[in-house]
Amino acid sequence: MPLEGEYEPSPAQWVRDQVELYESSGGTRGTTLRGMPVVILTTLGARSGRIRKSPLMRVEHDGRYAVIASAGGADSHPVWYHNVVAHPRVELQDGTVRQDMTAREVEGEEKALWWARAVEAYADYTDYQEKTDRPIPVFVLEPA
Numbered sequence: 001m002p003l004e005g006e007y008e009p010s011p012a013q014w015v016r017d018q019v020e021l022y023e024s025s026g027g028t029r030g031t032t033l034r035g036m037p038v039v040i041l042t043t044l045g046a047r048s049g050r051i052r053k054s055p056l057m058r059v060e061h062d063g064r065y066a067v068i069a070s071a072g073g074a075d076s077h078p079v080w081y082h083n084v085v086a087h088p089r090v091e092l093q094d095g096t097v098r099q100d101m102t103a104r105e106v107e108g109e110e111k112a113l114w115w116a117r118a119v120e121a122y123a124d125y126t127d128y129q130e131k132t133d134r135p136i137p138v139f140v141l142e143p144a
């Protein structure tokens, strides 16, 4: 059941453009960043209730995904982090496949396992965590 609400594009032009290309091509174009696979996370705004879409690196294992709230190693969480906390029912588009998912933040050993998978998919996550004292949150997404 798709999330309902008015879509509010990102204020960041490059993000908006990637979402637009990804979606308008049915998930056949705009699906990478520097050659590495990207997914689109759709969330419900924690305050606005608007539909928000965030391209994120693809981290997948046995049909489950992780999304990493790295924000390039910034000292504060990306805003979409608060949306997922407030509304764990999200949508994920992986290429041509779009799924309803439920997100939960993971800690401890489970986080370490998924962090290793994330770094394998996108090595820059290691640099991002070194750049900030903020523990970078990891959500695991499972089919709703």
Ligand SMILES: C[C@H](OP(=O)(O)OC[C@@H](O)[C@@H](O)[C@@H](O)Cn1c2nc(=O)[nH]c(=O)c-2cc2ccc(O)cc21)C(=O)N[C@@H](CCC(=O)N[C@@H](CCC(=O)O)C(=O)O)C(=O)O
Residues within 6 Å of the ligand: 009, 010, 011, 012, 014, 015, 018, 033, 038, 044, 045, 046, 047, 048, 049, 050, 052, 053, 054, 055, 056, 057, 068, 069, 070, 071, 072, 077, 078, 079, 080, 081, 082, 083
């Ligand atoms: C700029 C800001 O974006 P953000 O949600 O902080 O997310 C920043 C980035 O994480 C986001 O742009 C990602 O897509 C960047 N990004 C990645 N970001 C990551 O954190 N991890 C990744 O793996 C990642 C990969 C990636 C690949 C390709 C690409 O093009 C971008 C990629 C934003 O959209 N702000 C909006 C508000 C958005 C919002 O959700 N507002 C909530 C309020 C939430 C609250 O504050 O409670 C609401 O609508 O209610 C605004 O200022 O109007």
